[in-house]
Amino acid sequence: MTKPLLRVLRGERLDPPPLWLMRQAGRYLPEYRATRASAGGFLELCLTPALAAEVTLQPLQRFGFDAAILFSDILLLPWAMGQNLTYGEGEGPRLAPVRDAAGLAALRLERVAERTAPVREAVRLIAAATGDAALIGFAGAPFTVACYMVDGRGGDFLETRTLAWRDPGFFADLIALLTEGTIATLAGQIEAGAEAVMLFDTWAGLLPPSLFAAHVTAPAQRITAALHARFPGVPVIGFPRLAGASLAAYARATGVQAVGMDTQTDPATLPADLVVQGNLDPLALLAGGAALEREVGAVRAATAARPHIFNLGHGVLKETPPEHVARLVELVRRR
Ligand code: CP3
Numbered sequence: 001m002t003k004p005l006l007r008v009l010r011g012e013r014l015d016p017p018p019l020w021l022m023r024q025a026g027r028y029l030p031e032y033r034a035t036r037a038s039a040g041g042f043l044e045l046c047l048t049p050a051l052a053a054e055v056t057l058q059p060l061q062r063f064g065f066d067a068a069i070l071f072s073d074i075l076l077l078p079w080a081m082g083q084n085l086t087y088g089e090g091e092g093p094r095l096a097p098v099r100d101a102a103g104l105a106a107l108r109l110e111r112v113a114e115r116t117a118p119v120r121e122a123v124r125l126i127a128a129a130t131g132d133a134a135l136i137g138f139a140g141a142p143f144t145v146a147c148y149m150v151d152g153r154g155g156d157f158l159e160t161r162t163l164a165w166r167d168p169g170f171f172a173d174l175i176a177l178l179t180e181g182t183i184a185t186l187a188g189q190i191e192a193g194a195e196a197v198m199l200f201d202t203w204a205g206l207l208p209p210s211l212f213a214a215h216v217t218a219p220a221q222r223i224t225a226a227l228h229a230r231f232p233g234v235p236v237i238g239f240p241r242l243a244g245a246s247l248a249a250y251a252r253a254t255g256v257q258a259v260g261m262d263t264q265t266d267p268a269t270l271p272a273d274l275v276v277q278g279n280l281d282p283l284a285l286l287a288g289g290a291a292l293e294r295e296v297g298a299v300r301a302a303t304a305a306r307p308h309i310f311n312l313g314h315g316v317l318k319e320t321p322p323e324h325v326a327r328l329v330e331l332v333r334r335r
Contacts, residue, residue: 001132003066003132003133003134003195004018004066004132004134005018005020005066005067005133005134005136005196005309006134006195006196006235008258008275008307008308008309009196009235009237009257009258009275009309010235010257011273011275011307012307013305013306013307013308014307015304016310016332016333016334016335017300017303017308017309017310017332018066018067018134018309018310019065019066019309019310019311019329019332019333020065020066020067020068020069020133020136020309020310020311021059021065021311021312021315021316021325022069022260022311022312022314022315022316023315023316024059024063024065024069024316024325025055025056025058025059025069025071026315026316026318027318028316028317028318028319028320028321028322028325029058029059029062029322030322031055031058031062032055032058035051035054035055035058036055038051039051041087042073042087043079043085043086043087045071046071046072046073046076046118046119047118047119048118049118049119049121049122049124049125050125052070052071052072052118052119052122053071053122053125053126053129055071056068056069056070056071056122056126057126057129057130059325060130060133062322062326063325063326063329064329065133065329066132066133066134067133067134067135067136067196068126068130068133068134068135068136069136069138069198070119070122070123070126070135070136070137070138070189070194071122072119072122072138073093074138074139074140074144074145074148074200075093075095075140075145075148076116076119077112077116077139077140077145077178077181077182077185078095078098078107078145078148078149079115080111080112080115080116081107081108081109081111081112081177081181082106082107082108082111083095083096083098083107083149084096092153092154093148093153093154094152094153095148095149095152095153096152097149097150097151097152097159098149098150098174099150099159099163099170100167100170101170101173104170104173104174104177107177109177109180109181109184112181112184112185113184113188116185116188119188119189120188120189120191120192121192123135123137123189123192123193123194124192124193126193127192127193127194128193134195134196135193135194135195135196136194136195136196136197136198136237137186137189137190137194137196137197137198138186138189138197138198138199138200139182139185139186139189139197139199139200140182140199140200140201140202141182141199141200141201141204141216141219141220141223141238141239141240142174142175142178142179142182142215142219143175143201143203143204143207143215143216143219144200144201144202144203144204145178145182146160146171146174146175146178146215147160147203147206149174150163150174157203157206161206161207164207164211164215171215172214175214175215175219178219179219179222179223182199182219182223183222183223183226183227186199186223186227187226187227187230187231190227190230190231190234194234195234196234196235196236196237196257197227197234197235197236197237198236198237198238198239198260199220199223199236199237199238199239199256200239200241201216201220201238201239201240201241202239202241202314203241203242204216204240204241204242204243205240205241205242205243205244205262206242209246212240212243212246216240216243216250217240217246217249217250217253217254220238220240220250220254220256221253221254221255223236224236224238224254224255224256225255228255235257235258236255236256236257236258237256237257237258237259237260237277238250238251238254238256238258238259238260239259239260239262239277240259241260241262241314242262242264243262244264245269247259247261247265247269247270248269248270248271248274251270251271251274252271257275258274258275258276258277258307258309259274259275259276259277260277260278260279260311261276261277261278261279261313262278262279262313262314263278263279263280263281263282263312263313263314264313265278265279265313266302267279267302267303267306267308268302272305272306273306273307274306275306275307275308275309276303276306276307276308276309277308277309277310277311278299278309278311278312278313279299279311279312279313280295280296280299280310280311280312280313280328281295281312281313282312282313282314282315282316282317282320283317285312285316285317285320285324285325285328286317286319286320286321286324288321288323288324288327292324292327292328292331293331296328296331296332297331300332310332
């Protein structure tokens with residue numbers, strides 16, 4: 001019995017569609033906040049297999065989603081290569097910026113496997129406990145990870161975007177290093193039990209077309225090809241957020257099995273046989289009530305004729321009442 005999410009990723013249309021949410025494990029859940037507090041810090045939570053597995057499974061126990069997404073973070077790759085990383089209380093990640101060849105030379109891809117061993121142990125624990133839910137592994141796509149590595153924090157990533165023009169050699173080397181690191185990361189998760197993987201390129205939409213081709217599409221194509229060569233049949237979901245008119249071309253050029261749609265995307269602009277995931281506005285989920293009901297109906301109607309995985313257009317916001325998520329599950333599965 002193939003799991004519903006995997007059937008859709010192979011091109012089947014299911015009614016109702018399988019359902020999971022980006023950031024389904026997180027601060028909107030009191031049980032997550034309790035486990036996070038017991039772990040000490042966010043990195044400790046990611047690197048303690050039993051706790052990472054526990055928070056991964058919490059939203060499945062509460063809501064019965066069709067997928068578990070590994071609880072981890074895209075910034076564990078730069079951390080594992082040796083870049084200093086902290087998550088301050090309520091202020092997001094901070095990294096010691098890498099902006100030149102010397103900074104790049106100090107990073108070590110060979111360290112990554114050992115330092116991320118607890119993540120793969122978490123994957124093994126989760127894989128043993130998912131039942132009919134599929135287990136999704138993930139990594140940040142090279143450009144989005146580069147944004148945090150170069151700027152050192154979230155924001156408008158002006159350092160990163162300027163450096164891509166000013167020092168194209170450095171930038172290409174950084175993207176190449178991250179491409180290799182991402183392949184190793186995702187291969188490790190698949191070997192440990194991930195049944196599909198997702199590539200998060202949250203900031204892809206910041207790039208103009210020429211740089212989008214070089215730093216978003218080309219790396220995603222390489223990562224997808226490398227994974228398919230080693231793990232035929234394991235689907236890849238690409239999520240180049242805010243790619244706009246470039247999304248359909250990205251899907252074709254990269255060879256991914258599905259694309260994540262951000263809240264701006266109209267599925268009618270995408271090829272009819274392309275598997276799509278998304279794209280309810282996280283703010284409609286936060287608002288709840290009649291708006292939520294209407295918007296769930298709108299997303300279902302817009303995707304009814306094609307293979308679709310119900311999700312948000314971006315992650316669950318921490319202010320979201322858990323009852324709204326329960327209501328969403330009811331609405332999506334109502335016949
Ligand atoms: O989706 C899931 O439930 C799986 C877990 C997951 C996390 N981060 C946990 C997390 C996933 C898939 C990510 C991906 C990630 N991390 C992205 C890409 C997707 C996106 O949301 O755009 C990015 C850009 C990051 C980097 C990152 N990690 C940021 C910007 C932050 C701070 C955000 C915030 O809400 O404070 C983090 C920390 C982080 N990663 C949290 C979680 C649940 C919050 C940490 C906490 O408990 O304080």
